[in-house]
Amino acid sequence: MYKYIYKKKLTTLCISASCLLASTSLSAKEIVVLQDSFEIPVQQNQVVFVPxxxxxxxxxxxxxxxxxxxxxxxxxxxxxxxxxxxxxxxTLPVWQSMGIPYLVVGNTRSNRGKIVTDYEVVDVKSGRVIEGKQTLTADNNKESLRYAGHVIADKVYELITGTPGDFSGRIAYIEEVGTGKDKVSRLKVMDADGENAKTITEVAGSIFSPSWSPDGNRIAYSVQRDKSYPVIYVQNVSGGGASALTPFKGSNLSPSFSPDGSKILFSSSFEGSADIYEMNASGGKPRRITNWPSSEVQPSYAPDGKSFVFVSDRAGFNKPQIYRYEFGSGRTTKVSSSGYATSPQFSSDGSQIAFLSGRSAAIMNSSGAVTTNLGNTGIDEAPSFSPNGKRVVYASTQGGKGILTIKSLNGGESFGKSGQGTIRSPVWSSSPK
Incomplete structure (x- = not known):
């Protein structure tokens, strides 16, 4: 009855007409009775995942x-x-009669101390294995296996939807406890499911505005200790000490890596009022880009590297707005249209900008029209997009506790993660390369 045809990465199950008739769609309350006396409840799910x-x-x-x-x-x-x-x-007709579009199956085995996972995503209606069998090899330890699980979830999501998943990226954020001279700040990194949080660095003082390198291996951030200027540091996430990038007398804040990771934008007041500068990610002499009498802060590269957005109060005191600077022409245009707009961050495709509208997290398109209001965060923090732009993470306070909220933008589940003290500036990385 069944014939297997293997052609490159495409696997097809050829099924007789009598079997295909079993895939008729049914309501949720119907039971499919097969000749072999199996009683199969029809599922209302898109994907069955078999452990x-x-x-x-x-x-x-x-x-x-x-x-x-x-x-x-x-x-x-x-x-x-x-x-x-x-x-x-x-048994393919059994699965077809359940009305489920996709089936994920797989197995693991040990090979020379490594864990090898073979898995397949089956288009149930046709019996086709989408892009053939997938294989992933991981070290046999908790950290590697946890990451491997996220990578497999990314691939399964991509095979089904056509969009890469965002599970293997990580989220960096700041956790503050205490106040004044007793304040301690920790830069932490966790997995995109809210688990596996680790402290990257801890300081007596404040940490501001972490930013991921494009390869997901480095973080730039500002540190302000008691009676000192904020200094930008770059640190490897996997370990090692932090390197000071801006030992200048001024407020050095809001680093942003260029898309190729070679340069960093930041704001600094070391030559007077706050302006936007660009310098090599390894250090060196900064190049001043803006030179207005107002304050320009919070730069963020566009994904193509041809422009960046930033915040300026040139429209008036306490009226910050988001502007866009184009490297090629040197032209600056106003992007935001709300009365108070700060903390812009692009989505990975450049079509959306997450920002803070007043004290509410929001999203606008690249033309400045607000498309989504995420609600009042309670603190001056903006959301950060996941790598595929389908989710955002933002910080808020609830009942005096710091909360990280990961919110789906397309109908998925949203969830929160609480921490000690105040949580600030979460930012989502791409997968480490």
Whole structure:
């Protein structure tokens, strides 16, 4: 009845007409009764995830990641537990009659101290394995396996939706406890599911505006200790000391890496009022870009590197607005249209800008029209886009506690993560390369 055809990365199950008739769509309350007397409840989910054979670590992470998206995922009430497409050869009509579009199956094995995972995403209606079998090899330790789970979830999401997932990126944020001379600030990094938080650096004083390098391996941030100017540092996330980038007498704030990671924009007042400067990410002499009598702060590169957005109060005291500077022409144009707009950050495709409208987190398109209001954060913090632009993370306060909120922009699940003291400036990285 079934014939397997393997062609490059495309695997197709050829099914007889009688089998295809079993895939008729049914309501949620109907039960499919097959000739073999199986009773299969029809699922209202888009994806069935079968826990991988030989695995207890990856599967919960993958399932949790996918459950946070707009995809409806289940691992409940399954008629069988297949772990490869070949195991579906006799029961594909059963899965088709459940009305589920996609089935994720896989298995893990040990090979020379490594953990190898083979997995497949099956288009249930056609029986096709999308882009063929996928294989991922990871070190056999908790950290590597956790990351491998996120990478697999990224790929599964991409195979189904056509858009890369955002689970293997990480979120950096600042956690503050105490006040005044007793304030301690920690720069922390966590996985995109809100777990696995680690402290990268801790200082007596304040940390401001962390920014990821494009490869996800470095973070630039400002530190202000008692009775000193803010200084920008660059640090490797994997360890090692931080290098001071701006030992200038002035407020050095808001670093932003260029898309190729070679340069950094920042604001500084070391030559008078705050202006925007650009310098090599490894240090050196900064180049002044803006030179207005007003204050220009919070620069952020556009994804193509041809322009950047920044904030200026040239419109009047306490009336900050977002402007765009074009490197090629030197032209500056006003982008925002609200009365108070700060902290701009681009989405990865450059089509959207997350910013703070008054004290509310918001999103506007690249022309300045507000498209989404995310609500009052309670503190002056703007949202940051996930790598694929489908989610944002932002900080707020609830009941005196700092909260990190990861919010879906397309119908997925939103969730919060509380911390000690005040949480500030979360920013989402791409996957480490």
């Amino acid at each position: 991988f054979a030989g695995d207890s670590v990856l599967s919960p992470i993958i399932l949790n990641d996918l459950s946070k998206t707009e995809l409806k995922v289940t691992n409940k009430d399954l008629p069988q537990q297949p772990h490869s497409s070949s195991e579906l050869s006799g």
